[in-house]
Amino acid sequence: MIVAFDFILLLFVIICAIAAISVKDLLSAVYILGAYSFFMCLLWAEMGAVDVAFTEASVSAGIGTVLLIAAVSKTKRRSKD
Amino acid sequence: MNIFLLFGMGLFSLVFLCLYRAVFGPGVLNRIAAISAIGTKTLVILLLMGFIYNRVEMFVDISMVYALLNFIGTITAAKYLEMKGEL
């Protein structure tokens, strides 16, 4: 664990989470969720959970974002809230 | 004070600036640009953590994943945008 990084990363994660659920454009929300996953991955790597970070990295970069974009492309992009 | 720690903090402050674009940036395109910039910085920070832990060979792999896979998301989003909602 690297305490100095921990503070900053937790702050970033919260910013990203709030932004992801409050953006009206769903594609943007999906993308911000991708950034959220970056920071989560960093956070876990920082706590020494390399395997978990690896999994999160491959899942978020390889599957998660793409899957959500595919779902958005099959439905609507705008949301009311 | 460790040089890697310092460099990492500097990168984090830059990430914070990028995050402004990512959160408030007008339109999805700016956000994509900002987040891909965050992705590159993430890659370097991961390596830095490896140096701080003195176990770089473990962290290189994660970094490599980002280098190889990070552009899939960008390409998908770009395709979605240019095909006007189809994939």
Place this chain on the structure above:
Amino acid sequence: MRILALITVIITGIILIYGTVDMPDWGDPNSPASKHVSPGYIEEALEKTATPNIVTAVLADYRSYDTLGETAVIFTAGIACILILRRRRRQRK
């Protein structure tokens, strides 16, 4: 409705934070979590499974049944997507 959701969320949060008060400190090497079972894994894994990565050793050997369940979960998800979405099977020649 939204206010109701907010109230639920806040109450849950308060309960959770109430629970954290008695927890061992973050990163405490003497917490029960790192005293009870995990030293066994760390000390034995290399010797008994010849695998330096303890996480892999625990994942795929000590708790391999969990991993079987995990694979079954993801398999379930794949079949679930097919079941929900796929309309017709491909014509076989």
Place this chain on the structure above:
Amino acid sequence: MISQSPVLVVVIPLIFSFLNLLFGWWKKGFCYPITLVALSLSFLASLHTLNTVITSGTIHYYLGGWNPPWGIEYVVDHLNAFVLVIVSFIALLVAIYSKKSVEKELPEKIVYLYCLFLLQVTGFLGIVVTGDMFNLYVFLEIASLAGYALIATGEDGAPFASFNYVIFGTIGACFYLLGVGYLYIVTGSLNIADLSQILPDLYNSKVVLVAFAFFLVGVSIKMALFPLHVWLPDAYTYAPSAVSALLAPLMTKVGAYVMIRIMFTVFKPYFSIELIPVTSILGWMAAGAILFGAILALAQTDLKRMLAYILVSEVGYITLGIGLANRNGLTGAILHILNDAFMMLALFLVVGAIMYRSGNREIPQLRYLHRKMPFTMAVFVIAALSVIGIPPTCGFFSKWYLILGAIDAGKWVFVAVLLVSSLLNVILFFRCIESAYLEPVAEHASGGSELVIAREESPLTMLIPILIAGAGIMSFGVLSGKIISTIIQFAIPIGF
């Protein structure tokens, strides 16, 4: 091989579900027999397990050959084995039943449906048999994911109902996981037996208290206890009939089993009864569930939706038994797991058969059914009597024990609630029986009416499980004393 039966119960359906897919791609017709073979093998294994438990006591099975706190352990005691047999037997019955209804409702998706069916059963069996907190979560997720998908294949509103179920199910499962985490951080163990030994020293810790609360909330969402039941009626109404016949009896019962396990094995009864007043809260919630379910069921005209609300009320009975927290109440609860599983099975199977033949399930349109499908409707009446609690049927006995438990606990309100709910159930089912049996025939068509209503009994693969369920309801009623003396009295957790 003899000592392997606990794991075979779970693994056989799992492996056969993959084989199902492989052979199903080759030829669709293989799916049904493969499913039947898998479930009967699993049923035999579970019977063997129960037999071993009765003769030689609790079974400990170490998966992977690792000793308990490190590896995963299967602990099968009387309670486990009892629920295990119920689950595998009901799954077998539903599988036999499902042939025609699946062929009618989802002809294109037979392969995947049977595959998920087996996975679902695997999930239930895995939950029941395991002795590890996290392993329970994994199998809970298998069961839930399969459930979401199976429900979503139903009719019009099914995807939305399924989505609600996804949201609530995820919240429930995550709360459970959170509870596991809270316990892990203060004990460092995941094994149930190990936890129950470590925890008594920590009963004053706030962490354990919060963990307990989150366990209860999570499991309550999964078993649809009264204020958290909102996903249930829609989901079970819109699901295909075979699926709702599988999910409705089993999901809630498995949830009830997990609740008993957590309250009285992981935590000692001393904690959940005396240290914090959770059982009385649970009792009041259960009373609310019983009344609420029955009253809302009165308002429905859709037969299946009515049954869904009755299910909410039945969950209330089991929870009431847990909440009474004495020997009689708990006996009633465990007995009711068996009885209610069969009652709900019979009711949902009958509704499915009616749907199969007549295509609708509005209560006013049930008329003349006793002529069309006499056996099916006879089983319906038996199940209805059992839900109401008329003596020879099994529902009476569990209610009897519940009432005894309420009297023991000195809570007369609950006795009143039980009686009132019986009355409500009488009204409820009398409506159906009236429109099915007592509608005058001659009024509509003069003369030839007897000939018009041809006998249209449900097909044989449907009729046999229905009859078995009906027979089960009757025979469990007669045999309930024996069941209690051989199994349930040992299944009651230590400390009562």
Place this chain on the structure above:
Amino acid sequence: MEITVLVQTTDKAFEILEKARDEARELLYSSAKLTSETKSLVEKKEARAIFSDARQKRLAIRNFIITTFVLFAFWILLSGRFDAFHLILGIICTLLVSYLSHDLLFANIRVGDIRIRARRFFAAAPWFLGQIFSANLHVAYLALSPKMPIDPQIIRFKTKLESDISWVALANSITLTPGTITMDIREGEFFVHALDRKVAYDLNTGEMEDKIAHVFMEADHIYIQDVLDVARIFGALK
């Protein structure tokens, strides 16, 4: 320098062609024996088909082998373990991947120029790196200077490059170098967004394009193809 390289290349091309032709001739003879009854016209057609088939197959096998070697080198780099078990695993894995996607890495490579290409690439790499460095200094200046003297504009030009990989190289190096990013390619026409007027002017001189053409042997490409064609005729005459 240029000419010697060219001659070498041509020689090499001849060599490879000879080999391929020998192979094809054997096939041809055997097929001719079998179908001696048939008309010579048909025979010729078949022979040509066999000839091109053999060449294609040869190319495919070549690609497969090169891919396997490249990937195995990558595996060694990743693995860092040199005991027999891991090496065998590596061979299996690389063979698997080459089987899955050998036609991806070198999709339409031309014969016999990979070594020269690599040499030229490494010769040109410092220039590119210098360009990239100066580009970044430029952007940094633009970004950090308080007045921000930018004047963005879109320029379009038609390239003389032909193969797809050289297009990609050009596009990527345009993206990486002085104040320009490639926005679109439509039928050989590049749409480039330039940050500055001067930069746009620089791009139009076409230095970059020449370099890329040099590296990917675009300029000599036509000539070699001519030589090869002539060679075929010579061979037929023999």
Place this chain on the structure above:
Amino acid sequence: MISITDDIIIRTVSRVLIPFIQVYALYVIMHGHHSPGGGFQGGVILGASFILYLITHGLEEAKERMSELKAGLLSTFGILLYSGIGLLCLIMGRNYLDYGGLSTLLKVIPAQARSLGILGIEIGVGIAVMGVMFSVFFDISTGGILPEDEEDLGVNR
């Protein structure tokens, strides 16, 4: 229906990168013992490489390389491999998934047998995850309707 991109740069770069991604994925699966990674991660990366091919080269071409039927078969095969190893241990007279039982079969010491057993199940998990990931993405991005069925079903989505 996913179409091919008409951008040559994206196609070429992805074409060049895909073999490397695949080798990397296999490396991650095989070296789960010594470095972070394992079956699941490698499977996801392998699946992502096929997804990348699907996105950049369109459905028609991607089907020749990896069709949804093949993905399903592979995932079934992978998980059968996993549970088959478990059953093998059972047949060898040990408990389910006790790889120590494989030592007589493989003629190595039990610790080494456990290591090999771990490798076996990692491969199984990798194959299964790859198939499922591709299949899930395929279903979600096409809506589950194959292009050749579109006219027959008469659906717009």
Place this chain on the structure above:
Amino acid sequence: MYILHIASIPFLLVSFFFFLAATVGLLRFPDFFCRLHSTGKGDTLAVLLSLIGLSIYEGFSLTSLKIIFIAVFMFLAQPTSTHAISRAAMRCGLEPWVKKKEEIK
């Protein structure tokens, strides 16, 4: 090895400068295409420099070679994704920001 540690520091500093320039550019430039300029190249070069610096610090080993390979992949992937976004933006009909004509005259 100590000399290598010292030698890596300038690389890190220069790369930090480029990162900083890229980020400031991302924030300050007036429109999307100009912002892409800064992220597309600034980050790429900065990543290259910092990775070179880190691999120098690591010394000559397979790990440092791996780090260099990461840089190679970044060089392939980063301009491609930049190009993909800019192309998408153009196809979407996003008008590039142009300096007012009056100012030029």
Place this chain on the structure above:
Amino acid sequence: MFDFILSKYNYWIYVILMMIGFYAMIGKRNLIKKVIGMNIFQTAIILFFVSTAAKRGGTLPIIEHGHGHGAHAIQATAYINPLPHVLMLTAIVVMVSTLGVALAVLIAIYRRHNTLEEDEILRQQQK
């Protein structure tokens, strides 16, 4: 007091994150937003578990110097607790699977109702 905050802030942040996700799951009307909230919710729990594994002064749970060296004894305090990591690998898999199923259900909903807003779907169902 400051020590108390320093030793607990990680847990509090996870609670805040989880509540953000939880609010999105039950308070938002758009279904994709709910799915995003679900993702945040689950990652928050994973964050909690990983936090329980952290050990001051510990290094990664991968034993150095490869295998075959039984000479030096392995100190349990030198390595981070691996068990929560294992559990969380499984939880991440479950997360991805749930995401896939939820998206599939979402597309099925869109096919039937042609919208993803919850209130509009409810309005359509009441008709």
